[in-house]
Amino acid sequence: MSEITLKSVEDNLVEADSGEVMAWDSKIRRAFTVYLPLAVFVFVLLFPFYWMTITAFKSNGELLDYQHNNPFWIHSPTLDNIRELLFNTEYPRWLVITMSVSIGATVISLFSSVLAAYAIQRLRFRGSKWVGLAIYLAYLVPPTILFIPLAQVVYNFGLFDSPWALVLTYPTFLVPFCTWLLIGYFKSIPYELEECALIDGASRLQILRRITLPLAVPGLISAGIFAFTLSWNEFIYALAFISSSENKTVPVAILTELVQGDAYHWGALMAGALLGSLPVAIFYSFFVDYYVSSMTGAVKE
Amino acid sequence: MDALTDISTWVAPSRKPSALQLLFDNKTFLVVICLLPAMGLLLVFLTYPLGLGIWLSFTDTKLGQPGEWVGLDNFAYLLEDRVFINAVWNTIFYTAAATVFKFALGLWLALLLNENVPFKSLLRAFILLPWITPTVLSAIAFWWIYDPQFSIISYVFKDVLHWTNSNFDFLGTPWHARWSLIVANVWRGIPFVAISLLAGLQTISPSLYEAAMLDGAGSWQRFRRVTVPLLMPILAVVLTFSVLFTFADFQLVYAITRGGPINSTHLMATLAFQRAIPGAALGEGAAIAVAMIPFLILATLFSYFAIGQRKWQQGGSDE
Numbered sequence: 001m002s003e004i005t006l007k008s009v010e011d012n013l014v015e016a017d018s019g020e021v022m023a024w025d026s027k028i029r030r031a032f033t034v035y036l037p038l039a040v041f042v043f044v045l046l047f048p049f050y051w052m053t054i055t056a057f058k059s060n061g062e063l064l065d066y067q068h069n070n071p072f073w074i075h076s077p078t079l080d081n082i083r084e085l086l087f088n089t090e091y092p093r094w095l096v097i098t099m100s101v102s103i104g105a106t107v108i109s110l111f112s113s114v115l116a117a118y119a120i121q122r123l124r125f126r127g128s129k130w131v132g133l134a135i136y137l138a139y140l141v142p143p144t145i146l147f148i149p150l151a152q153v154v155y156n157f158g159l160f161d162s163p164w165a166l167v168l169t170y171p172t173f174l175v176p177f178c179t180w181l182l183i184g185y186f187k188s189i190p191y192e193l194e195e196c197a198l199i200d201g202a203s204r205l206q207i208l209r210r211i212t213l214p215l216a217v218p219g220l221i222s223a224g225i226f227a228f229t230l231s232w233n234e235f236i237y238a239l240a241f242i243s244s245s246e247n248k249t250v251p252v253a254i255l256t257e258l259v260q261g262d263a264y265h266w267g268a269l270m271a272g273a274l275l276g277s278l279p280v281a282i283f284y285s286f287f288v289d290y291y292v293s294s295m296t297g298a299v300k301e
Numbered sequence: 302m303d304a305l306t307d308i309s310t311w312v313a314p315s316r317k318p319s320a321l322q323l324l325f326d327n328k329t330f331l332v333v334i335c336l337l338p339a340m341g342l343l344l345v346f347l348t349y350p351l352g353l354g355i356w357l358s359f360t361d362t363k364l365g366q367p368g369e370w371v372g373l374d375n376f377a378y379l380l381e382d383r384v385f386i387n388a389v390w391n392t393i394f395y396t397a398a399a400t401v402f403k404f405a406l407g408l409w410l411a412l413l414l415n416e417n418v419p420f421k422s423l424l425r426a427f428i429l430l431p432w433i434t435p436t437v438l439s440a441i442a443f444w445w446i447y448d449p450q451f452s453i454i455s456y457v458f459k460d461v462l463h464w465t466n467s468n469f470d471f472l473g474t475p476w477h478a479r480w481s482l483i484v485a486n487v488w489r490g491i492p493f494v495a496i497s498l499l500a501g502l503q504t505i506s507p508s509l510y511e512a513a514m515l516d517g518a519g520s521w522q523r524f525r526r527v528t529v530p531l532l533m534p535i536l537a538v539v540l541t542f543s544v545l546f547t548f549a550d551f552q553l554v555y556a557i558t559r560g561g562p563i564n565s566t567h568l569m570a571t572l573a574f575q576r577a578i579p580g581a582a583l584g585e586g587a588a589i590a591v592a593m594i595p596f597l598i599l600a601t602l603f604s605y606f607a608i609g610q611r612k613w614q615q616g617g618s619d620e
Contacts, residue, residue: 049430123335272438
């Protein structure tokens with residue numbers, strides 16, 4: 001985010017369409033009222049990531065020595081922290097667990113949400129409005145008031161300390177969200193298309209598979225990436241239901257396995273946080289527009 | 302419906318649908334089948350635990366051993382418990398302060414982004430980063446930033462600017478710790494508020510601003526009389542979600558302070574966790590979680606009605 005380019009583009013724009021004095025005045029004004037605050041916002045919002053990244057590549061000696069090195073830069077970059085993380089801890093395994101739990105929970109949630117949203121929005125049975133409302137209310141129940149009784153449910157099912165506990169409980173917050181999002185998408189598909197297919201003799205399930213779903217692909221992608229990131233980021237269920245080290249997810253493992261005693265290995269911790277954020281960040285960068293549209297779409301509904 | 306089936310049999314008289322196909326064309330059956338997975342999951346893992354949680358809060362269940370009905374004992378005990386009362390006030394304070402700053406700064410950022418700035422979509426993508434990265438992982442970054450000895454903020458103020466002689470003690474005293482947590486929460490919440498409100502701002506037609514300008518409205522009046530009322534519906538929804546999830550926040554506090562120093566930063570959620578899972582007192586933990594429910598309902602109703610009504614009064618379209 002170089003501020004200079006922002007400003008020079010703006011300079012050209014302003015000079016192109018107004019007189020000299022006016023342009024000068026509004027240019028300064030705009031720099032102070034728009035670009036300066038915006039630059040501060042971007043700086044503050046991104047600084048922790050920058051700090052996380054450079055800490056991850058510093059050696060332990062450099063990390064804690066602010067007198068001889070400028071802490072804002074890396075003098076002798078090293079991969080030691082990452083090597084330590086990958087080869088001396090179970091980090092790769094935690095990544096695999098997190099990945100499989102997220103994919104499993106996403107698939108289950110998408111499958112049940114598509115069917116539920118289709119039933120609510122398209123089959124229009126009596127009481128479908130109430131079912132929709134109930135699903136919306138389910139979204140308003142935060143996991144923090146559910147995890148205690150859920151721990152007991154999971155325990156009774158014999159799933160305690162198993163990744164399956166997470167695959168089955170994550171849909172409790174994913175299904176309401178995805179269903180709500182997909183209802184909005186199905187609404188935007190003209191009902192006439194389905195009527196035509198009905199007249200041509202297609203069954204309801206054929207209509208769903210051949211007509212509605214292909215048209216709702218953007219909605220499915222949005223719901224899918226949202227579900228994936230939400231499961232990747234989930235913390236409290238994973239903390240409460242998993243106790244053995246080899247079944248932990250990345251967020252929980254970093255906090256409970258890498259933080260030992262009073263001497264924190266900040267380099268390894270930051271490397272872990274960075275690597276743990278990277279998959280969602282990469283995933284997100286491919287689908288930014290879907291992500292934004294699903295976020296704002298869900299709010300507007 | 303009858304007419305439709307008539308036509309289909311007439312078009313292809315030779316093809317007889319199988320029994321299974323007929324079953325799947327029965328609407329009631331189809332509705333049940335379609336709703337079954339979602340409803341099943343939600344009933345088993347959401348509705349039932351919600352009820353179970355309320356029941357647990359009236360028992361003295363311990364982790365791994367069934368408890369007995371003790372009536373309101375858990376709640377009576379909690380009302381006497383200084384740590385719990387403190388956690389309630391702290392949760393309310395945390396939610397209120399974080400929400401105010403999140404919305405003030407988020408709205409400001411949304412307005413800035415709504416100006417014609419270059420690289421808008423790129424900016425938007427970067428701004429959302431704090432919101433998509435796992436909260437615990439960014440919380441660890443904040444923990445490092447708040448380190449008593451090696452905080453980068455202390456370094457800037459002490460060794461670069463020479464404004465102070467000693468390091469800041471971000472997490473050492475109760476009030477410092479509370480504000481540090483609020484800052485981290487606001488940092489994480491701004492993107493969501495800003496991007497949602499930006500979507501709302503973009504739906505406001507520019508002709509309304511032109512009309513207001515022709516009528517001689519200044520920029521503050523345009524903001525107050527055009528932007529705010531038209532933004533109200535979306536603001537109400539974003540506020541509801543934000544308040545709800547800030548009130549039920551767990552991760553930030555658990556990752557950065559774990560409720561310390563001396564239990565002063567416990568939220569109701571972290572206290573419930575501490576009592577129920579490491580402390581093994583499931584009944585008491587459940588009682589704390591259940592005590593959150595009235596606050597959550599109140600917050601939802603308040604933001605829904607307080608703001609939902611005003612959009613209607615000020616002439617915005619209802620729905």
